[in-house]
Amino acid sequence: MGKSEIRTETARGARTPKKPSAPARPARRPASVKPEAPYHHGALREALLRAAERVLERDGLAGLTLRAVAREAGVSHAAPTHHFGDLTGLLSELAAVGFRQFNAAMASSSDTATTPLEHALARPKAYVAYAQAHPGMYGIMFRTERLDYSRPSLHEAAEASFAGLTNAVGMMRQEQISGDALTLNQGAAIARAWSMVHGFTMLLLDGRLEDILGRLPEGTTPERLLEAMLMSPVTGKPPGP
Amino acid sequence: MGKSEIRTETARGARTPKKPSAPARPARRPASVKPEAPYHHGALREALLRAAERVLERDGLAGLTLRAVAREAGVSHAAPTHHFGDLTGLLSELAAVGFRQFNAAMASSSDTATTPLEHALARPKAYVAYAQAHPGMYGIMFRTERLDYSRPSLHEAAEASFAGLTNAVGMMRQEQISGDALTLNQGAAIARAWSMVHGFTMLLLDGRLEDILGRLPEGTTPERLLEAMLMSPVTGKPPGP
DNA sequence: TCCCTAATCTTTACATCGTAAAGATCAAAT
DNA sequence: ATTTGATCTTTACGATGTAAAGATTAGGGA
Numbered sequence: 217m218g219k220s221e222i223r224t225e226t227a228r229g230a231r232t233p234k235k236p237s238a239p240a241r242p243a244r245r246p247a248s249v250k251p252e253a254p255y256h257h258g259a260l261r262e263a264l265l266r267a268a269e270r271v272l273e274r275d276g277l278a279g280l281t282l283r284a285v286a287r288e289a290g291v292s293h294a295a296p297t298h299h300f301g302d303l304t305g306l307l308s309e310l311a312a313v314g315f316r317q318f319n320a321a322m323a324s325s326s327d328t329a330t331t332p333l334e335h336a337l338a339r340p341k342a343y344v345a346y347a348q349a350h351p352g353m354y355g356i357m358f359r360t361e362r363l364d365y366s367r368p369s370l371h372e373a374a375e376a377s378f379a380g381l382t383n384a385v386g387m388m389r390q391e392q393i394s395g396d397a398l399t400l401n402q403g404a405a406i407a408r409a410w411s412m413v414h415g416f417t418m419l420l421l422d423g424r425l426e427d428i429l430g431r432l433p434e435g436t437t438p439e440r441l442l443e444a445m446l447m448s449p450v451t452g453k454p455p456g457p
Numbered sequence: 458m459g460k461s462e463i464r465t466e467t468a469r470g471a472r473t474p475k476k477p478s479a480p481a482r483p484a485r486r487p488a489s490v491k492p493e494a495p496y497h498h499g500a501l502r503e504a505l506l507r508a509a510e511r512v513l514e515r516d517g518l519a520g521l522t523l524r525a526v527a528r529e530a531g532v533s534h535a536a537p538t539h540h541f542g543d544l545t546g547l548l549s550e551l552a553a554v555g556f557r558q559f560n561a562a563m564a565s566s567s568d569t570a571t572t573p574l575e576h577a578l579a580r581p582k583a584y585v586a587y588a589q590a591h592p593g594m595y596g597i598m599f600r601t602e603r604l605d606y607s608r609p610s611l612h613e614a615a616e617a618s619f620a621g622l623t624n625a626v627g628m629m630r631q632e633q634i635s636g637d638a639l640t641l642n643q644g645a646a647i648a649r650a651w652s653m654v655h656g657f658t659m660l661l662l663d664g665r666l667e668d669i670l671g672r673l674p675e676g677t678t679p680e681r682l683l684e685a686m687l688m689s690p691v692t693g694k695p696p697g698p
Numbered sequence: 699t700c701c702c703t704a705a706t707c708t709t710t711a712c713a714t715c716g717t718a719a720a721g722a723t724c725a726a727a728t
Numbered sequence: 729a730t731t732t733g734a735t736c737t738t739t740a741c742g743a744t745g746t747a748a749a750g751a752t753t754a755g756g757g758a
Contacts, residue, residue, distance in 0.1 A: 404685035415656025
């Protein structure tokens with residue numbers, strides 16, 4: 217609020233002045249003319265999602281409004297409602313896009329890993345790297361309270377993400393993890409892995425680790441801290457005499 | 458938006474009709490009358506913070522608006538602005554209240570602990586318990602993007618919280634942790650503890666652990682999962698032949 | 699080919715929100 | 729007692745989400 221944007225509500229402008237009704241010009245444009253914004257967009261839904269992603273990257277979570285997305289796409293402010301129902305709908309579909317991007321990044325994360333250690337660290341590092349590269353998207357996926365997981369696309373993408381996590385933890389523990397039942401230790405391993413990486417990511421994105429990073433040896437990166445976090449023992453003094 | 462609340466903007470009502478100006482009734486109430494909403498509240502700032510806490514618990518983060526807080530406190534919608542500057546100000550001061558509550562809960566968490574194990578688990582359990590008891594407040598403290606840490610009260614309370622964490626990790630590692638420099642292992646230990654508990658809490662509050670909890674042995678509580686998460690080894694197969 | 703229906707998109711309208719600015723009221727210092 | 733400054737209210741404005749009605753067009757059946 218309070219941003220003094222000087223911008224007309226619709227980027228397209230009124231097509232034909234209704235009341236004066238100059239009957240001459242036919243509504244259908246005479247072909248061989250640049251198709252300037254036809255009434256029916258054709259693929260508005262996808263265009264709106266792409267526009268939403270741009271707005272999110274440019275203006276952050278706070279700037280991602282239905283009307284801003286409509287402006288970015290060059291349609292009337294009510295157009296998104298028709299395709300997504302409400303803001304929750306748009307955010308949910310966008311979150312689904314994010315989860316799919318995220319899943320792709322996870323899937324190709326251990327491609328270049330050679331040693332077992334590299335392999336073990338590849339996923340967590342890719343997780344944090346995705347969030348750092350797309351903080352807005354990560355916010356949509358994990359910070360917003362307005363997500364509707366009953367939407368098939370979101371449910372599916374999020375579940376695939378969770379399945380990938382379960383799988384990775386199973387590989388790490390060198391055991392098959394069943395789809396329908398978990399031992400307490402298995403559940404704990406999954407929850408630990410997820411909590412640790414997700415918590416680290418949130419704290420990092422919120423700048424709350426600056427306090428730690430600033431006290432660490434000169435030039436220690438978040439990645440290095442993450443590595444150390446994942447490798448060193450959980451409790452007790454560091455190894456020594 | 459869209460909620461059809463039938464409610465007048467100010468709960469107090471206009472005190473004296475300006476224009477008709479019936480000059481009879483004196484503005485100062487004749488004493489021995491219930492002090493019904495004097496023009497100057499006297500302690501509005503604190504009253505607003507308490508009102509904000511009530512609104513937060515009743516209507517959640519989405520319902521916590523400047524105007525809703527003003528209504529709850531029975532003052533005009535612009536009154537909060539005078540005391541907090543803007544919404545960020547109110548949220549920041551409220552977050553400070555939350556951090557102080559949180560710090561108090563942390564401080565008294567290990568009071569009843571007897572065994573070393575109980576002592577080690579007391580803080581994390583109290584952490585999650587606070588968030589479960591005050592999900593709105595935890596959201597203000599860790600989910601909102603509109604916090605101004607340059608406000609002394611918030612900065613102080615949040616720093617105290619961080620100091621408590623550092624302290625607890627130092628005790629666990631049986632070593633003194635200096636205030637100005639950290640080894641990588643120390644930083645990793647702090648980041649791991651915080652990330653794990655914070656991540657677990659966020660996922661739990663967002664209902665994202667239901668998937669795991671539902672697959673665990675019948676009746677496994679989040680607390681039990683947290684315990685297992687904190688105790689069992691980080692990597693490798695569970696102990697056994 | 700023509701028309702009709704339904705989907706798509708725009709206009710219009712409204713309640714709510716954050717915030718700014720100006721006016722009213724009162725406590726306290728001078 | 730008067731003035732001053734803090735406190736609170738009124739009024740106003742632009743932005744947002746959402747509902748409802750109108751305009752436009754694609755696509756299918758006659």
